[in-house]
Amino acid sequence: MSGMSRRDFLKLAGLASGGMAAAPMLRMISPRVPASGNVRNILFVLFDAFSANHLSTYGYPRETTPNISRLAERAIVYHNHHAGGNFTTPGTASLLTGVLPWTHRAFEIHRYTAQEFAEKNIFSAFSDYHRIAYSHNPLVNTLFDQFQASLDEYIPVDRLLLTSDGPISSLFHHDEDVSSLSWARTAKRDEEAGYSYSLFFSLLYQKLQADRIKSLGQAYPLGLPYIRVDNYFVLEEAINYLAAQVDGLPQPFLGYFHFIPPHSPYHPHKDFYGRFKDDGYRPIQKPEHLFTAEKTPAYLSKLRAQYDEYVLNLDHEFNRFFQNMEKASILENTWVILTSDHGELFERGILGHTTNVLYEPVIRVPLMIFEPGRTGRLDIHTPTSAVDLLPTLLHLADKPSAPWTEGQILPPFVDPNPERAVYTLESRHTAKDGPITEGTLSMVKGRYKLMYFFGYPELKGSERVELYDLETDREELTDLSASQPDLTHGLLTELKAKLDEVNQPYR
Numbered sequence: 344m345s346g347m348s349r350r351d352f353l354k355l356a357g358l359a360s361g362g363m364a365a366a367p368m369l370r371m372i373s374p375r376v377p378a379s380g381n382v383r384n385i386l387f388v389l390f391d392a393f394s395a396n397h398l399s400t401y402g403y404p405r406e407t408t409p410n411i412s413r414l415a416e417r418a419i420v421y422h423n424h425h426a427g428g429n430f431t432t433p434g435t436a437s438l439l440t441g442v443l444p445w446t447h448r449a450f451e452i453h454r455y456t457a458q459e460f461a462e463k464n465i466f467s468a469f470s471d472y473h474r475i476a477y478s479h480n481p482l483v484n485t486l487f488d489q490f491q492a493s494l495d496e497y498i499p500v501d502r503l504l505l506t507s508d509g510p511i512s513s514l515f516h517h518d519e520d521v522s523s524l525s526w527a528r529t530a531k532r533d534e535e536a537g538y539s540y541s542l543f544f545s546l547l548y549q550k551l552q553a554d555r556i557k558s559l560g561q562a563y564p565l566g567l568p569y570i571r572v573d574n575y576f577v578l579e580e581a582i583n584y585l586a587a588q589v590d591g592l593p594q595p596f597l598g599y600f601h602f603i604p605p606h607s608p609y610h611p612h613k614d615f616y617g618r619f620k621d622d623g624y625r626p627i628q629k630p631e632h633l634f635t636a637e638k639t640p641a642y643l644s645k646l647r648a649q650y651d652e653y654v655l656n657l658d659h660e661f662n663r664f665f666q667n668m669e670k671a672s673i674l675e676n677t678w679v680i681l682t683s684d685h686g687e688l689f690e691r692g693i694l695g696h697t698t699n700v701l702y703e704p705v706i707r708v709p710l711m712i713f714e715p716g717r718t719g720r721l722d723i724h725t726p727t728s729a730v731d732l733l734p735t736l737l738h739l740a741d742k743p744s745a746p747w748t749e750g751q752i753l754p755p756f757v758d759p760n761p762e763r764a765v766y767t768l769e770s771r772h773t774a775k776d777g778p779i780t781e782g783t784l785s786m787v788k789g790r791y792k793l794m795y796f797f798g799y800p801e802l803k804g805s806e807r808v809e810l811y812d813l814e815t816d817r818e819e820l821t822d823l824s825a826s827q828p829d830l831t832h833g834l835l836t837e838l839k840a841k842l843d844e845v846n847q848p849y850r
C-alpha cells in the first residue's frame with residue numbers, strides 16, 4: 344500500500360480530474376543549490392507557550408533544558424526577550440509582522456491581521472527565498488491563510504496529526520503536490536457524493552490509525568498529546584518529518600516551524616514523565632491577584648511539574664532536530680532562531696496564558712540565535728521584543744529595511760538602546776477598528792517593568808498600576824508603585840502617551 348503513488352490512488356478513487364482542478368498549494372520544487380556568501384537560510388523553530396522563566400538555561404532551578412543549555416554555548420542568548428501579546432494570535436502575529444497588536448489588530452483568537460499585513464510580513468519581505476511554514480497550532484494557520492500568497496510551501500496542519508486526515512498524507516510521504524490530495528481528502532468525507540472507494544479507504548485508515556494510536560499511546564502516561572480535543576500528534580514524528588523537509592529544500596530558504604508543545608495539555612513522553620514530581624522543588628508562593636482564577640497552590644504545583652517535564656521532553660527533541668541539521672551540514676549556512684509566541688503562568692491563582700496579568704512567566708520568552716560559524720556564547724541582557732526579529736533578519740540578509748516595523752535591530756548587530764521601551768499588550772476585547780479602552784499594557788524599560796490595567800469591569804472605574812525592579816526582583820514580588828511615586832509617574836506618563844498615540848487612528 345505504501346508504494347502506491349498519489350496518482351494511482353486518485354485514479355482508483357475516481358478523483359484525479361477533480362484533484363487537478365484545485366489551486367496548487369505547493370509550487371514546484373526547484374533544484375537544491377546551497378546558500379552561500381551573505382545569503383544564508385533562516386529557520387525559525389518555535390515552541391508554543393514556552394516560558395523563559397521555566398528554562399534552566401535562564402536560571403530556573405529545575406534542570407528542564409540541559410540540551411538547550413549545551414547548545415546555547417554557541418548561540419546569542421537573549422535574557423529579557425518579550426512577546427508582543429500573551430496568547431498565540433497576537434503573539435505570533437507580532438513576530439511575523441514586526442508590529443505590536445495595536446497595529447496588526449489581531450487581538451483575539453482566529454483573527455487575521457489588518458489587511459495591509461497580508462503584504463507586510465516576514466514571508467513577503469523575503470520574497471526571493473523559498474518560504475516554507477508549518478504550525479501544529481490552528482490559530483497560526485489562520486495567519487498563514489492570510490499570508491499564503493507569500494508562502495512557497497504551506498504544509499497543512501493535518502500533515503503531522505495522527506488523526507483527522509494524517510494517515511492519508513503519510514501514505515504519500517514523497518508526494519510534493521498536496522493540492523489534489525487535499526481535494527481528495529475533502530471528497531473522501533463527502534459520503535453523500537457517493538465516493539465508495541474513498542469511503543472504503545477511509546474506514547480502512549480509521550482502523551489502522553486506531554491501532555496505531557493505541558500502540559503509540561502506551562508511551563504517554565497521561566495520554567497522547569493532542570490539539571483541538573482529539574487531533575493527536577507525536578512531537579518526535581513532527582520533528583523527524585520537518586528535519587527531513589529541511590534537508591531537501593531549495594536554498595536560500597526561510598522556514599517557520601511552530602510546534603505546539605509545551606502548550607497544554609502537558610503530556611510528556613514516558614521517558615520524561617514524573618521526573619520532577621517529588622524533586623523537593625518548592626515554587627515561591629505569591630499572593631492571589633485581583634484577576635485570580637482561584638486555582639489552588641497544590642494544583643498549580645502539580646501542573647507546573649507536568650509542564651516542566653514537557654519542557655524537558657521538547658529540549659530532547661530540539662536537540663535531535665539540531666543534530667539532524669548539523670549532520671546535514673545545514674547549520675553552516677543557516678540562522679536558526681529558537682523562540683516562542685508567549686509564556687505560561689503557574690502562580691497567583693492563575694494557570695495558563697489567557698489572563699489579564701502580564702507577569703514575566705507569561706510574556707518573557709526564550710530567544711536564542713544560532714549564528715553560522717559562531718563558536719562561543721554571547722549573552723544579551725537588554726530588553727528586546729518579538730517585533731525585533733523581522734528588522735534584524737532583514738539587516739542580516741542585507742535587505743532593505745521594513746519601513747512599517749515597530750521593532751529595532753537586535754544587539755549585538757547594533758548597539759543596544761538604553762531608552763527603549765518594550766511593550767506587551769493584552770486587549771482581546773478591542774474591536775478591529777476601534778480604540779483600545781480595556782486591557783493590560785506592560786512596559787519594560789531598563790531594569791523596570793510597569794504594568795497598567797485599565798477599563799476592566801473589575802476595576803470599577805479606576806485603574807491599576809504595578810511597578811517592579813526586574814534586576815533585584817525577578818519574581819515580581821514587591822510592587823514599587825506606592826514607594827516610588829516619581830518613577831512610577833514618569834513611566835506611566837510615557838506609557839499613556841504611547842497608548843494615546845496608537846489609539847489616535849481609531850478614535
Ligand SMILES: [Zn+2]
Pocket residue numbers: 391392430431432480606684685
Ligand atoms: Zn501560543
